[in-house]
Amino acid sequence: MNNINQTIVAPTTNISTQAISLIRISGDDSFNIINKLLKKRITETKNVWVRKLYDKNELIDEVVLTSFVAPASFTGEHVVEIACHGGILNTQKIINLIIKNGARMANKGEFSQRAFLNNKIDLIQAEGINDLIFAKNELALKIGVNNMTGVHNxxxxxxxxxxxxxxxxxxxxxxxxxxxxxxxxxxxxxxxxxxxxxxxxxxxxxxxxxxxxNANGIKTAIVGKTNVGKSSLLNALLNEDKAIVTDIHGTTRDIVTGEINLENISLNLIDTAGIRKTNDVVENLGIEKSFKMIEDAELILFVVNKENLNDSENKEIFLKIKNKKFILIFNKSELISNEEKIQLINEYENIVFTSAINNDIEMLLNMIERLYFNEEIMNNDSLILIxxxxxxxxxxxxxxxxxxxxxxxxxxxxxxxxxxxxxxxxxxxxxxxxxxxxxxxxxxxxxxxxxx
Ligand SMILES: Nc1nc2c(ncn2[C@@H]2O[C@H](COP(=O)(O)OP(=O)(O)OP(=O)(O)O)[C@@H](O)[C@H]2O)c(=O)[nH]1
Ligand SMILES: [Mg+2]
The missing domain is CATH 1.20.120.430 (tRNA modification GTPase MnmE domain 2)
Structure with missing residues (x-):
């Protein structure tokens, strides 16, 4: 870690073409450094200022400065935030100017680290900030906000x-x-x-x-016989044509992955090669991987079609997954009559009907949310660490x-x-x-x- 006493600077928004970029300076010298770039100085007070920035006499930009006086700032140090005009060149030019005038580039997370070292936040709050920024679903976001603000600490x-x-x-x-x-x-x-x-x-x-x-994603394998619509289901879930779909048995040879974020849960999806007896060497390697995925996965989406439910391959898969968390998915369900559906529902647990070809996956999504619903963590009224x-x-x-x-x-x-x-x-x-x-x-x- 570089010297913690130095004044640091970093962009707090991505450096890209955008309306406004935000640059943050923190440390003892924040006011001195910014004043070197202004003709009309700002005083060491908490305030918002509209100012023109200069490199010596050259006009660089017109900006809005927000200043905070130690210890009443996020880091606990003097902080000046510069809202400048977005644009890669402009933002970089201003940052370089600030560095030339005495600051150094901040390390990743260094503003939060200083906030922690200056007792502005505890470690649970600091981790909460990170959880919030990287949240993939509503649940993770809620936990991040709660922890960042320290409500349950x-x-x-x-x-x-x-x-x-x-x-x-x-x-x-x-x-x-x-x-x-x-x-x-x-x-x-x-x-x-x-x-x-x-x-x-x-x-x-x-x-x-x-x-x-729930926050990081459940390892979820889509498995089943060939041609039942596993890859079509993956594509429907991802809302993207990610995996190749054809009516040829054995289309998927290698695993295809993707991620979906539902409200309170994320899934790391893995589409696998359909399981069948074959002499094709490459396909068999794929099938081996499918069995490995069944072992590794935390949730199995077991896809069948009505007419092949009791085939020997499906019996084999059933045996492999029976002690795991799984959902039995009857795909191509537009071909199943309502009477047949009722019969199947009475016969099997955790069963859903999908029609991947019609993007009809609602029942599956509801089942997943239900399987992972937990009152205590969704209500979020006690401390949760993720x-x-x-x-x-x-x-x-x-x-x-x-x-x-x-x-x-x-x-x-x-x-x-x-x-x-x-x-x-x-x-x-x-x-x-x-x-x-x-x-x-x-x-x-x-x-x-x-x-x-
Ligand atoms: N009628 C109907 N056809 C579907 C449905 N879902 C997929 N299909 C068709 O079924 C065929 C096989 O689909 P895939 O998604 O490639 O099946 P798969 O299970 O991935 O097959 P493998 O990769 O060979 O194991 C394709 O022709 C799809 O268009 C559905 O809901 N209804
Ligand atoms: Mg496939």
């Missing part, structure tokens, strides 16, 4: 307070062993208090693990709490239990960013966009 603070309370009770019993009536330090009291914390952490972990799947590193920290907290609980139950001396609890406490601090290693923090912010 009180729950982590409460967990910390409660855990600290237990640790101090134990400490008192260790320091004053003869004093055995310290309130709340009996084994029963400690176990009860610890269980409450552990329950909350377990619930947070469960919610988060579910939500991260970032792998954060979830892994919560997992470690849970492990430590459980170790401590088991140890208490087995009568392990209380000072040993306190070691586990201390570690759980440290992980909690890491989660919110009150305790950190510089390298880890650098890594976290590196995945942010430039200018954020």
């Amino acid at each position: 009180q729950s982590i603070i409460n967990l910390k307070t409660n855990l600290l309370d237990i640790i101090s009770r134990i400490q008192v019993s260790i320091d004053y062993p003869d004093y055995d009536d310290v309130e709340g330090s009996s084994v029963e009291d400690l176990t009860t208090a610890l269980r409450l914390i552990n329950n909350e952490v377990t619930a947070l972990l469960k919610r988060s693990k579910m939500a991260i799947k 970032n792998l590193e954060q979830i892994s920290l919560v997992e470690q907290i849970k492990n430590k709490l459980e170790q401590a609980l088991n140890a208490i139950i087995f009568g392990v001396p209380i000072d040993i239990i306190n070691v586990d609890l201390h570690q759980a406490w440290e992980f909690l601090n890491q989660l919110i960013g009150e305790q950190y290693e510089e390298e880890i923090i650098d890594n976290i912010f590196k995945k942010y966009c430039l200018g954020k």
Whole structure:
């Protein structure tokens, strides 16, 4: 990481041909640097200014400046934001001018990193910003906004307070062993208090693990016999002619992938080669891949046609997917009568009818949303984390709490239990960013966009 005391600059919008570009400067020298480019100076106050920018005497642009005075800014430093005329050349020219006058180019995520280091936001809020920017669906967006604004962060603070309370009770019993009536330090009291914390952490972990799947995308394989309409279904779902479709059996040889974002869930779709007995070497390699995809996928879209449901290939596929989450899709459903449909619905679970050729996939989309609907995460009124590193920290907290609980139950001396609890406490601090290693923090912010 470059020197954190230097004033930095970066475009906060893409550098492209557009009406307005936004450039942000942050650091002690923000006002000095911008004033070098103005004939009419701006003062160190929070304000909005319309000014002409000059490189010495050459007029560069007319811009709107928004200034913030430390510590009342996003980064906690002096910040000047320049709304200049969009255009690749113009934006770059202004940035270069600012660099020439004393700033350096910001690293990715450095504005947020400074906000964190200056205690303007905690780590959960910082990660929330990133979640929001990269959100693929409404659910991820809602979680990002909540976490960025910190609305649920009180729950982590409460967990910390409660855990600290237990640790101090134990400490008192260790320091004053003869004093055995310290309130709340009996084994029963400690176990009860610890269980409450552990329950909350377990619930947070469960919610988060579910939500991260919905947010990042469920690995979804479209499988079935040849010619049932798998590739047509992929194309209908993606609303794009991505995979080749013909009436020749064995059209798809290799996997074709695509992503769709529904309201509360994203799917990473994989179209596979149709399964059949064949002597074609290439096709067989494709079919091997199809079976591998069945193993790897989290959700299987098993496509059949009414007339081939009980064929040997379908029986084989059924056997392979029976312990997995799957939806049985009767494609070419415009050829199925309503009576037949009712009969099939009575016979099978998780069944839907589609007609890929007519773009009729509504029933399938509804079924997917329903399968992954979870009241708790959709309502979003408690903290949810959708970032792998954060979830892994919560997992470690849970492990430590459980170790401590088991140890208490087995009568392990209380000072040993306190070691586990201390570690759980440290992980909690890491989660919110009150305790950190510089390298880890650098890594976290590196995945942010430039200018954020
Ligand atoms: N009538 C009807 N035909 C369809 C429908 N969906 C696909 N088809 C046709 O079925 C044929 C096979 O479609 P594909 O999408 O290539 O089938 P596939 O399952 O990917 O086939 P393979 O790649 O060979 O495994 C094409 O002629 C499609 O136009 C549908 O809903 N109704
Ligand atoms: Mg195909």
